[in-house]
Amino acid sequence: MTPGARASAAIEVLEDVARRKRPATETLKDWGLAHRFAGSGDRAAIGNLVFDALRSRASSANAMGDDSPRALVLRTLVSAWKETPEAVAALADGSSFAPAPLSEAELAGLKREMPASTPAHIRGDYPEWLAPLFERAFGARAAEEGAALATRAPVDLRANSLKTTRDKVLHALRRFEPTPTPHSPLGVRIAPGSGPSRSPHVEAEPGHGKGWYEVQDEGSQVATLLSGVHPREQIVDLCAGAGGKTLGLAAAMNNTGQLYAYDNDRMRLRPIFERLKRAGVRNAQVLAAGDTNALAELEGKMDRVVIDAPCTGSGVWRRRPDAKWRLAPQMLEARLAEQRAVLDQGAALVKPGGGRLVYVTCSVLPPENRDQVDAFIARFPDFRIVPWRSLWEETLNSAPPPSADGSAETLLMTPLSFGADGFYVAVLERL
Secondary structure, eight states, X not given: OOHHHHHHHHHHHHHHHHHHTOOHHHHXXXXXXXXXXXXXXXXXXXXXXXXXXXXXXXHHXXXXXXXXXXXXXXXXXXXXXXXXXXXXXXXXXXXXXXXXXXXXXXXXXXXXXXXXXXXXXXXXXXXXGGHHHHHHHHGGGHHHHHHHTTSOOOEEEEEOTTTOOHHHHHHHTGGGOOEEOSSOTTEEEEOOOOTTOOOOOGGGSXXXXXXXXXXXXXXXXXXXXXXXXXXXXXXXXXXXXXXXXXXXXXXXXXXXXXXXXXXXXXXXXXXXXXXXXXXXXXXXXEOOTTOHHHHHTTTTOBSEEEXXXXXXXXXXXXXXXXXXXXXXXXXXXXXXXXXXXXXXXXXXXXOTTTOEEEXXXXXXXXXXXXXXXXXXXXXXXXXXXXXXXXXXXXXXXXXXXXXXXXXXXXXXXXXXXXXXXXXXXXXXXXO
16 A cells, blocks of 8 residues: 555544544454455554554644544644655645645644644643643643653563563564663563554564563553562452453462452453463462452451552553543543442452552542542541552662652652553552
């Protein structure tokens, strides 16, 4: 496919996303099935253009004076793919399968610079209704933090210490030019591509099949490490899902003690069995989805209860850029209610006199993070916050960088401040 045909395809996909209000990944899959002539390189380029356009939807629409899929794709070719306006004009020549020629207004939009007076939510490419929450979290850096969440994410991996070392993973994947992550001692990072280039399919590599590594963002790795689990402890991963943190916890426990993985959704939990087997995990027991009676038997006995809580996912917008534009206030309220419920459920499991509850979200929004923690302590005054900096020094053996929200008690990681996805971690000890 020509560059013009790829641009037309991206416009078509974005039109379908807007019309049918469904995730871009589903629309791209359907487009590929209906256009089997498109090679893997074409599909990757079209997908990249669609997601890059969604990442910068607000700023692109502002520059172009138009929020149509055509305007977004054309502007993305300049702002993210670094094409010149003249090159885009040559690409959109109206020939077979190419976009129609540019209007004078479109060419002017491609050349337009964003003034410093542009509102933060436009410069940061996040929904306007979230502007007060971003300002609460980040103050004057709101636009910068949002813009960092609108970039492409790297491919992060966690070396499985039950089977190998990080150095061996780095060597096995050397043709992808991986580097150690800056904070997690187990992390391996492959930088994101640019333009039409696609990320490597690391799960098709032999090392993944051998259980040497799992795909896991460094922020998630750090959150797992800050839980401070030790060998021979009793641990519950209360919202285990597909088991990403479960695998990390098992490795930190050196396959000793007892690790219970629980989720109330059996479909989310289903992939965990194969992953545990591949990783060589022997100390994990997967509880039946929704079996609250099994959880009740663990009440007051757990050294650690790890809650990777349901949330808006605002911290992972780099990977799911269409999700930020679908997010609505009522969806946030629903997540807050789910978080309160799972926190109350987890509190009963924590052992009195030193047991800890580890609350994690992949969100940067204060209502899901510190507000939720403060409300939890108000309901359960026998819990106190364990400051994150001391936990960092104990578990990561390095000087901790500042939390993105400036807190000395709980940790907020963001792409701008940590180079990782947005993750929030609060560790609460039961007295």
